[in-house]
Amino acid sequence: MKPVQPPHSSRRYNTSRPTRQPRPQPAEVAGLAPRKAALRMVDAVLRRGETLDNAVPSACQGLGLGADRALARALAAEALRWMVDLDALIDSATQQVLPEDAKPRAVLRLMLAGWLRLDTPPHAVVATGLELLSGGPRRLAHGVFSALVRRGVGLPDAPTLPTAVAERWAERAAPIAAGLAVPPPLDISARAEALVPEGVSLMPGHVRCGRGDAVETLAGYEAGGWWVQDLAAALPARLVGAPPRAGARVLDLCAAPGGKTMQLAAAGWDVTALDASPRRLERVAANLKRTGLQAAMVAGDAMQWTPDAPFDAILIDAPCTATGTCRRHPDVLHRIGPRQIAEMAEIQQAMLARAAGWLAPGGRLVYAVCSLERAEGEDQAEAFTALRPDPITADELPQGLTPTAQGWLRTDPGMLADQGGLDGFFVARWRAG
Numbered sequence: 001m002k003p004v005q006p007p008h009s010s011r012r013y014n015t016s017r018p019t020r021q022p023r024p025q026p027a028e029v030a031g032l033a034p035r036k037a038a039l040r041m042v043d044a045v046l047r048r049g050e051t052l053d054n055a056v057p058s059a060c061q062g063l064g065l066g067a068d069r070a071l072a073r074a075l076a077a078e079a080l081r082w083m084v085d086l087d088a089l090i091d092s093a094t095q096q097v098l099p100e101d102a103k104p105r106a107v108l109r110l111m112l113a114g115w116l117r118l119d120t121p122p123h124a125v126v127a128t129g130l131e132l133l134s135g136g137p138r139r140l141a142h143g144v145f146s147a148l149v150r151r152g153v154g155l156p157d158a159p160t161l162p163t164a165v166a167e168r169w170a171e172r173a174a175p176i177a178a179g180l181a182v183p184p185p186l187d188i189s190a191r192a193e194a195l196v197p198e199g200v201s202l203m204p205g206h207v208r209c210g211r212g213d214a215v216e217t218l219a220g221y222e223a224g225g226w227w228v229q230d231l232a233a234a235l236p237a238r239l240v241g242a243p244p245r246a247g248a249r250v251l252d253l254c255a256a257p258g259g260k261t262m263q264l265a266a267a268g269w270d271v272t273a274l275d276a277s278p279r280r281l282e283r284v285a286a287n288l289k290r291t292g293l294q295a296a297m298v299a300g301d302a303m304q305w306t307p308d309a310p311f312d313a314i315l316i317d318a319p320c321t322a323t324g325t326c327r328r329h330p331d332v333l334h335r336i337g338p339r340q341i342a343e344m345a346e347i348q349q350a351m352l353a354r355a356a357g358w359l360a361p362g363g364r365l366v367y368a369v370c371s372l373e374r375a376e377g378e379d380q381a382e383a384f385t386a387l388r389p390d391p392i393t394a395d396e397l398p399q400g401l402t403p404t405a406q407g408w409l410r411t412d413p414g415m416l417a418d419q420g421g422l423d424g425f426f427v428a429r430w431r432a433g
């Protein structure tokens with residue numbers, strides 16, 4: 001007897017799903033993941049106006065914390081730092097007009113940054129770069145890149161600034177751009193007697209070290225006697241001066257992550273560190289713990305908060321556009337414009353006005369911003385008349401820096417070029433009563 005066959009129809013109309021087999025994926029080209037992350041970072045900066053640092057965590061998901069993440073950030077930073085020059089090279093090698101926000105342009109910027117700034121060999125750049133354009137105009141990108149390699153192109157000595165930025169920084173633009181071309185050194189601020197890494201000291205409590213080693217591996221890190229702080233960023237707290245008597249109180253307004261809090265505490269002040277961000281205050285707490293220094297921490301909005309008692313000194317390290325940190329954060333060259341500057345200037349003006357009423361008679365107010373913009377610096381100081389000026393003097397500054405005629409301090413990345421430069425800051429000082 002023949003076995004019973006299932007009805008023909010049951011085969012034809014069988015709707016049960018076959019077990020799904022995973023489709024074999026081609027192995028990802030080595031080194032592609034950090035390039036993809038770099039592309040996402042640049043996109044976040046240029047399209048969404050995010051800071052590069054804020055863009056890193058989401059762009060680098062799955063990448064780990066090591067070399068790949070560092071490579072991704074370095075590629076994105078170099079593409080942003082040299083963007084005007086990279087675009088000029090791209091445009092010189094194609095007759096096709098590539099829109100500003102076209103993906104091939106974005107990919108070519110990264111490819112060129114890898115080749116010209118990070119010394120990646122052209123064949124390796126092509127292998128990873130074209131993969132970023134899978135499904136897109138790979139031939140175009142390949143053609144442009146290859147033509148530039150054949151021509152043996154290079155970059156100028158200093159990055160060309162975006163036109164609007166160059167206009168804003170006017171006669172300071174060229175030296176600042178020169179400063180932008182050089183990787184910033186590693187500066188540390190140290191407590192007296194602390195064990196510090198080898199380096200050059202440009203003022204008491206400061207050491208400038210060579211770049212390269214991880215900070216945690218440098219001499220004295222575990223002992224907690226020093227912390228990383230750019231030379232310019234260390235000046236505002238120094239300009240507060242020494243406490244006039246034991247127990248004198250200083251308010252560190254806008255304190256996180258706490259570089260200036262630690263300086264003030266190390267100088268012997270009784271410090272109140274206020275910041276609007278509880279999350280950022282956790283970093284102040286961690287920094288104080290590591291260095292064994294003390295400060296009272298307050299989470300509060302400077303626009304709402306009022307102190308119970310007046311202070312002997314107040315340091316306002318005001319929120320700002322941070323264009324003075326353009327060496328480490330070249331995203332500011334593309335994110336910051338008149339709108340952001342005006343917004344910050346309004347906040348700074350209001351903060352200055354409020355804090356002026358919180359000083360004891362004879363108390364000192366120091367105002368600082370890590371901005372290169374007049375509207376956040378010189379214009380603020382000029383407009384502030386609630387207290388009497390307390391001019392900064394040359395003997396309070398590292399050699400090579402001088403106060404302005406008004407007794408303010410203006411630094412920018414083009415200054416102290418022979419010693420490695422410094423961030424852009426503006427500092428002004430007043431006294432109450």
Ligand SMILES: C[S@@+](CC[C@H](N)C(=O)[O-])C[C@H]1O[C@@H](n2cnc3c(N)ncnc32)[C@H](O)[C@@H]1O
Nearest residue numbers: 254255256257258259260275276301302317319
């Ligand atoms: C330039 S950072 C301060 C850097 C810090 N002084 C240091 O040396 O490490 C500016 C800080 O201002 C804080 N901030 C912004 N708006 C604020 C406000 N309205 N009240 C208090 N803090 C504010 C931010 O959270 C940020 O931590």
